[in-house]
Amino acid sequence: MKKQIGLLVMAYGTPYQKSDIEPYYTDIRRGKKPTEEELNDLISRYEAIGGLSPLAGTTEGQAEAVQKMLNDNYDDYEFKLYIGLKHIHPFIEDAVTQMYQDGIKEAVTVVLAPHYSRFSVGSYNRRASEKAKTYQINLYHVNQYYQQQKFIDYWTERINETLVQIPNDAHRDTVLVVSAHSLPEKMIKDNNDPYPKALADTASLIQAQSPIQNVVVGWQSEGNTGTPWLGPDVQDLTRDLYKQYNYKHFIYAPVGFVAEHLEVLYDNDYECKVICEELGVNYHRPPMPDVHPLFIGAIVDEISNILKEA
Ligand code: FEC
Numbered sequence: 001m002k003k004q005i006g007l008l009v010m011a012y013g014t015p016y017q018k019s020d021i022e023p024y025y026t027d028i029r030r031g032k033k034p035t036e037e038e039l040n041d042l043i044s045r046y047e048a049i050g051g052l053s054p055l056a057g058t059t060e061g062q063a064e065a066v067q068k069m070l071n072d073n074y075d076d077y078e079f080k081l082y083i084g085l086k087h088i089h090p091f092i093e094d095a096v097t098q099m100y101q102d103g104i105k106e107a108v109t110v111v112l113a114p115h116y117s118r119f120s121v122g123s124y125n126r127r128a129s130e131k132a133k134t135y136q137i138n139l140y141h142v143n144q145y146y147q148q149q150k151f152i153d154y155w156t157e158r159i160n161e162t163l164v165q166i167p168n169d170a171h172r173d174t175v176l177v178v179s180a181h182s183l184p185e186k187m188i189k190d191n192n193d194p195y196p197k198a199l200a201d202t203a204s205l206i207q208a209q210s211p212i213q214n215v216v217v218g219w220q221s222e223g224n225t226g227t228p229w230l231g232p233d234v235q236d237l238t239r240d241l242y243k244q245y246n247y248k249h250f251i252y253a254p255v256g257f258v259a260e261h262l263e264v265l266y267d268n269d270y271e272c273k274v275i276c277e278e279l280g281v282n283y284h285r286p287p288m289p290d291v292h293p294l295f296i297g298a299i300v301d302e303i304s305n306i307l308k309e310a
Pocket of ligand 1: 011013119257261263
């Protein structure tokens with residue numbers, strides 16, 4: 001008889017239809033409605049990537065793939081999947097309530113973001129824990145998995161495939177920009193948050209097993225709060241690197257994200273690409289992990305570590 005355990009997969013969430021954009025944006029801003037101009041700006045970014053983001057389907061596919069790999073790997077546990085989203089239904093709290101209604105007593109949680117920050121992964125975990133406490137469900141959190149070998153292998157493979165498309169004699173004029181979502185600088189510095197170091201480590205681990213020579217770290221997709229965010233921003237970085245080193249090929253690896261979605265399809269594939277075109281250099285952006293077995297395997301390996309200690 002297998003022991004049933006919850007698998008709570010948490011992710012950012014995305015609008016399912018155009019009319020969801022306003023409430024979704026309001027939720028992101030903790031209840032503050034966007035102005036008409038802000039809303040139209042966001043709608044136009046979704047329009048530029050085809051109307052809506054592919055993220056909803058990808059999140060489901062990733063969560064199901066993690067569940068399947070776990071159930072294939074374990075003889076003694078049966079993992080029951082719950083998806084909880086940060087900014088749209090099904091919300092994290094709804095997923096925990098559903099676990100309680102199904103009689104789940106313990107669950108492993110994972111966020112579809114590979115680097116821990118108190119303000120990203122930490123905030124998902126806190127919401128899940130608070131709700132789980134009311135139902136006396138035990139949660140075991142995966143905090144991060146960027147350090148898992150399979151995660152680094154995924155990105156190294158994609159970068160090496162990209163390098164193959166660049167002539168050998170241009171490799172010294174090629175730079176890899178490794179990035180994650182920026183966060184307000186004050187939040188991170190005041191709390192000695194591990195997020196910036198985790199991104200720098202990811203870049204070093206990739207560089208250690210790839211022939212790529214030039215690697216830099218950057219931040220992207222920063223919000224408009226009127227206060228400084230972690231930098232350098234990938235767009236400014238592109239111009240500065242070109243000015244300083246005259247690189248001809250820019251490879252963008254937004255390793256802080258795990259799916260093709262707005263922040264990559266717009267912020268990299270439109271905004272960074274426009275700058276590359278203006279500078280007359282080549283834009284490259286390897287595919288995101290989505291349901292790639294190395295990525296799913298990295299999450300499963302980290303869950304296995306957590307369960308060994310539970
Ligand atoms: O629909 C899609 O495909 C987009 C999905 C999406 C992902 C994502 C990931 C992260 N965010 C993080 C932090 C912030 C902070 C603010 C903020 C704002 C937005 C807006 C949209 C949006 N984010 Fe997001 N983010 C995604 C979408 N994000 C839309 C609102 C418009 C804009 O500012 O561009 C600023 C909040 C504020 O104004 O107060 C902070 C972090 C991640 C990566 C970790 C994670 O996935 O949780 C950190 C995907």
